[in-house]
Amino acid sequence: MSGTRTTRSVMAIAVIAALAAGCGSTGTTTAPSTGTTASVAPASVAPASVAPASVAPASVAPASSAAASVAPGASAAAAAVPSLTPDAAAKWTTSHPFKAAFIYVGAASDAGWTHAHDVGRLAVQTAFGGRVETMFKENVPEGPQCAQVITQLVNQGANIIFGTSFGFQPSFVAAAQKYPNVLFEMATGTEQSANLAEYYGAGENGDYLSGMAAGAATKNGKIGFVAPFAIPEVIREIDAYTMGARSMNPNATVQVVWTNTWFDPAKERQAAESLVAKGVDVLGDGQDSPTTGQVAAAAGLKWTGYDSNQESFAPNAWLTATTYNWGPYYTREVAAAMNGTWKTHFYYGGFNDDFVVMAPFGQSVSQATQQAILAKEAAMKAGTFDPFTGPITKQDGSIGVPAGTTLPVYTTTGLSKYSIDWFVQGVIGSAKG
């Protein structure tokens, strides 16, 4: 009977499909596209399969030893709109534009992390008009596919390529060696070489302030946090958030639920709902979509967002959020590359150069709380306050950072903000993911 055979082949396919879905990719090929418009997503938004546990690099490129310890806002404070040299203006024209490419981990339309980067890309386009052609690839998984996408972009003539997620780092390190004439920049990573630079900003400072808003808003002292991946970037933000919350309410706790995805509204909702069921009365998130806020609004709770001003998604729940202002940075870097003055660097922006900006406060944030938050922000700007100054007690009660010590942003030896892998006291949940 052919029926039996068919049933078997059906099952084989369904099993394969289930496996494929489990591995987080329902699509396999990248769709090539050039031009200034959007490219088609190469793969699904299911959880990325690669999430390195630690950023501590095994070997460090020579270039980074000079910048082994970086002060916030080191290469910042530049002029408003960078100008092109006459040579660069002659070289890059509408018929021969400079090509700047961006690789996004999520959708440009995610209303969060990737959206903020895309606003930055558009700022580049606006600043240089026809002299620059910007390209982007969205929903690129953090794995080997990234290397393919880089190759495509190089073949399309990209002069500089920005990667916007930590998991792209291995592909970027390899590509920087393979294509010495192309400039590479990685957000949130640590590796540097002659043509690979790093950039990010002190999001944890903003998260400390968000945490203050959450700590002031909670009535029962229970705050929930919907977190993506257990990597230092996220862990230090949760730590800062918790320390901020406890500065306003010493008994506050922050309960963490991991989603293992940057962007997946259904999973983010499930995680947020599990926290609501547990009885938290304020939600925070480090996700790329505003779903957590929608859950908070539906349950009548308060919410701190992340990445972008997401107030419109849940105005009644909204407290504030850390947001990133990528545009001025991208514009500066592209100008430097066009002028031929680009040098590798480890950029860490902050409040001082408006790289990290607090979103407007929600209506429910009291004047007193706003003033307390603004005072802390001023202290951070003045350099008199850093959330990661000891004494800091770990979740298990041991000393994480001794009194009088402030964690450096990044060092190749010892503990730094870029390598922190433990939660502070007050966090409920495992820092292992």
Add this chain to the structure above:
Amino acid sequence: MNTDLVVSLIVSAIVYGTPLVLAGLGELLAERSGVLNLGVEGMMLMGAVTGFYASQQLGGPGWIVLIVAMVVAALAGGSMALIHAFLSITVRVNQIVSGLALTIFAGVIGLSTYAGQVWNIGGQHGLHQLNRVDLLGLGEVPIIGPILFDQDPFVYLSWGLVILVTWYLYRTRTGLYLRAVGEAPRSADAMGVNVTKYRYVHTIVGGALAGLGGAYFTLAIAPIWTAGLTAGVGWIAIALVIFAFWRPDVLVLGAYLFGALSSLGFTLQAYGVQMPSEIFSSLPYLMTIVVLAGASTTMARRRIGTPAALGVPYVREEG
């Protein structure tokens, strides 16, 4: 065991099982007629994107907008299924190839993503969302209130559909003919049943239900569109039909089991169970594999449920 924990887990099992119930019922109808449609993921995404677009464009009272959006989603899913029906029933191409092609055509690297970009709806916050309806004012009743009487309209619709499909399959003459078409199309044809018509209708209705299942993501779960947001649920729906031995009642239980598994990891995390969360993320998929492996051995022995003509094009042999 904490009752709050159990109740919240059951409620989320129902919420996250509902797209599976809708899409699974659709696939069940198509397969009962002998048409295997592997395009569920693509049809769901088309339903999700068109339903969301409609809900963003239309004016008027929210409940009318949402009903129209659901109809639009069903039409989108149905018209995608029509492509598969034409290819596999009329042209008689291999159903597996045609179904996979449909998922690629309509799916995350295809039409649904393209439509989302052309309509520029990504990142927009939804103007309308199906909220929970406190049925008969019983939503506050402990335990059964939140489970049975405080769900969104999609959930009630899915319950109605399960009852309707069960009754249709086992208690009506048309349902009997449908089963005959899937089991022995030649005999059904000899009885005067129009095999082609039955297969077309049930494939298209199946697609419409898949479209509704997709719209559940953008109209109920989170009112936001992003490419590929169904994230493999369409594939689980196909596996679920096999798991359910092509029976609607078992299908509902299976769907809720998957829904519970997909939420279990988050709930256990919130309750302080320390375990690598990757294990929980993979649970629904592991479950799919285990169930299919189990079902295939049972089936090999007893061959329960599989429509005998599933996947086989019907060719009428003229005397």
